[in-house]
Amino acid sequence: MSENANNDKNDLLNALNSVSEVNVGDVVTGEVLAKDDEQQLIVGIDDTGVEGVVPQRELSSSQNFDDIKQGDKLQLVVTSRIGSDKEGGSFLLSSRRLEARKVWDELAEKSKNGETITAKVSQAVKGGLVVDAGVRGFIPASMISDHYVEDLNQFKNQELELKIIEIDPVANRLILSHKAILQAQKAEEREKLMDTLHEGDIVEGKVARLTNFGAFVDLGGMDGLVHVSQIAYERVEKPSDVLKVGQEVKVKVLSVDFDRNRISLSIKQTLPEPWDGIEEKAPAGSVLEGTVKRLVDFGAFVEVFPGVEGLVHISQIAHEHIATPGDVLKVGEKIKVKVLDVDPDRKRLALSIKALTDKPKESSSSSKSSNRRPSTNVDNNSRNNAPDEETGFTFGDIIGNELKKNSDDDNNN
Structure with a gap:
């Protein structure tokens, strides 16, 4: 064999050895050869001697199909083989997936x-x-x-x-x-809160959640509970009636127990005390307008100022005998009342409705019947159900000298 023939053979072998095999998943460089009618790029894969196609949808977000020209070089990833001919087949290529791979x-x-x-x-x-x-x-x-x-x-x-x-x-x-x-941030904030929050502090927070029994307030790192009884001095049926999620509120810290993750708060204790100056606002003998808030066996609770309730004992509702307060009054009803007695230290307010009405004339027979009626008696159950001190009074406060005086007045008449 001639020397020239040997050289040609060696060149062919070297050329064959330099051709790289293409596999799915390979990252290759492709030169744009043309664009076809299906909006695809026809590219030649460098050092392989094979071609591939790049559909428009497989271009990266930074590439525009119309801006790409013949001869441009693109970095691509081989996603699949097109056709079953291992020697003559081509490959599906993508720059979008290469970008995603990165x-x-x-x-x-x-x-x-x-x-x-x-x-x-x-x-x-x-x-x-x-x-x-x-x-x-x-x-x-x-x-x-x-x-x-x-x-x-x-x-x-x-x-x-x-x-x-x-x-x-x-x-x-x-x-x-x-x-x-969020949990990591709150854990860090909680550490700071543990060093700075103390019982009695007045701080600001944001209403995070509302439940039937109260409101959870985010203090920054930890939530504290404002029980429904601590939202306002006036009676609150549902926290959602007066508060909204996201609302900024000022609260007083009642107790702190970081070990149990509990903080008790109060909104009402940051507000003016409603009983302050009650002797000036509601002196004995004055006439006020109020709202019936609750009816019980022994009388009616009437709110005369926000957070200030007084008791109209059943004997002070009407001159005539009534079986229950509900016979003549309804919750929510607006009424006028006369102040019989004020005790600001114990937060007691005794009220009367009948003191504002004229006593009807009675026959002698009805008077005798009235004298025999134990109108001021209240059974043990009524005594047991009397409200606690925060509501404004107790049964014993009401049936004292004032009722005795009223009974004497009735007998004298």
Whole structure:
């Protein structure tokens, strides 16, 4: 064989040896050869002697199909083989997935190092939130906040700091948590709170949750409970009647137990005391307008000022005998009352309705019958059900000298 023939043979062998094999998953460089009618790029894969196609949808977010020209070089990832001919077949290529691969690599590195990421919420779906972290990420509903969230749509388009819980690039799975971030922040704030919060302090907070028994107020790092009885001096049926979630409130710290994660708070103790100056506002003999708040066996509780209730004993409701206060009064009814007695130290206010009405004339027979009627008697059950000191009075306060005086007046008439 001639020397020239040997050289040609060696050149051919060298050329064959220089051709790289193309495998799915390889990152390759491709030169744009043409664009076809199906909006695809035809590219030649460097050092392989084979071609591939890049559909428009497989371009990265930074690439524009119309701007790409013949001869441009693109970094691509091989996603699949087109056709079954191993020698003459071509490959499906993508720059979008190569970009995503880089994002996955960055996310994996951050997860390994315990770093957090920031991503924008793209949509709320059943069960959680979808975010754009360069790749699709998902926040389960249970990992969105440190408390129950009813409306997930409120997070749409928000940028959230997130902790990577699970990452699997092969399965295209990225699970994230915002709750973990909030818990970490609150743990840090709680440490500061433990050093600064003391019983008796007056601080500001934000209403976090409302229940039937009270309101939880976020003090920054920990929630405290304002019991329904500590919301206002006047009677509050439901906390939601006077408070709203997110409302800024001033509270007094009643007790602190960090070991049990309990803080008791009061809103009403930051407000002016309603009984202050009651002797000037409601002196004995004055006439006031009030609202019937409660009816009990022994009388009616009437609110004459916010947080100030007085008792109209059943014997002071009407001149004639009544079986129960509910026979003539209704809760919520507006009435006028006369102040019989004021005890500011014990927060007692004795009131009368009948003192504002004329006593009807009675026949002698009815007077005798009236004299025989034990109108001021209250059974033991009524005594046992009398309200505590905070309500304003007790049964014993009411049946003293004032009732004796009224009975004497009736007999003299």
